[in-house]
Amino acid sequence: MTIMKTNGKIDLAVFTALVVAIALISTILFLSSRVAEPGFDPCVVVMYNAGLGADCNAFLNDSDYSYVDAVKRAYDYFTGVSETVPGVALSVRTHTIDESLLFERNPSVESYSQRHFFNPMRSLETKIKDVVMNANSLSFKSTQTREAIAKEIYWAIMDFSRAKVQIKVAGELIELDFSRVDPRLVAAIMVVESTMNPFALREERSLLPNHDFIYSRGLMQIYELTLWSLNTWLRDSGVNVQPLELWSIRNNVFLGMLYLAYATHIVDGI
Structure with a gap:
């Protein structure tokens, strides 16, 4: 590096400006690389699967309960501990919908989107693409469509x-901080819930009168009753997502991360 000189002396103003600029860039790079790495909390995973009021210890001590182990195996893949994503047996069927629904955006949801100037988790992007491109449940889709799905998933997270x-x-007013939810945990839950298939649909018999079935949709398998709760929580924020909007990858990911952020809030308060 050549430092400007004036009458044989270092121009301190220029030198100081360079030092400040380098420090600022280093700080930005450092902060951008530290995107939500709080680790794997099994109780948060239990709550995502069994509900916010679930007895974490009871589930974790149940030898027949395998959900947390399945998510952990997928999480190990996304963190680089393992190179293989294990197969997950799911009673989920692929629903036939217009592909354009996957890429729709809800303006109220998008108001919370913050695009990273730097791309700090390239390995996650690569692994998500590998999962989507090799998913048997998406083999009927073109390479171009699967690549678009993988890209949309990564950037939504x-x-x-x-x-x-x-x-x-x-x-009670609560501010949820999504940076406390590990992006790799979000991806791991997607693998177990839907094998990263945004067309995934699961149905169960409804407990409500005049309703035969309720459905969970998309990557993070958001139930309609859960959606009602989430919309109620978000009412003052102006966010309202309709059931058919759950097919949107970004809407589905946002709501799944919201649920995980609230579960994290509960666990931290225990």
């Missing part, structure tokens, strides 16, 4: 990974 969302639960 990253764009919402720094969101701060205020919700109201039972009259």
Whole structure:
């Protein structure tokens, strides 16, 4: 590096400006690389699967309960501990919908999106693409479509990974910080819930009168009743997602991360 001189002396103003600029760039790079790495919390995983009121210890001590182990195996793949994503047997069928629904965006949801200037988790992007491209449940889709799905999944996770969302639960205002949800955990849950198939649909008999079935849709398998709760929490924030909007990859990921952020909030308060 050549430092400017004036009358044989170092121009301190220029030198100081260079030092400050280098320090600023280094800080930005450092912060951008630290995107939500809080680790793997099995109780948060239990709550995602069994509900926010689930007895974590009871589930973890149940030898027949395998959900957490399945998510952990997928998480190990995304963190580089393992090179293979294990097969997951799911009672999920692929629903026939217009592909354009996967890429629709809800303006109220997108208000929480923050695109990273730097791309800090290239390995996650690569692994998500590998899973999607090799998913048997998506083999009927073209290479171009699968690549677009993988890209949309990755950027949805990253764009919402720094969101701060205020919700109201039972009259209490709570600010959820999505940066406390590990992006690799989000991806791992997707693998177990839907094998990263955004067309995935699961149905169960409804407990409500005049409703034969309720459905969970998409990557993170958001149930309609769960959607109603999430919309209620978000009412004051102006976010409202309709059941058919759950096919949108970005809407589905946002709501799944919201649920995980709230589960993390509960676990941290225990």
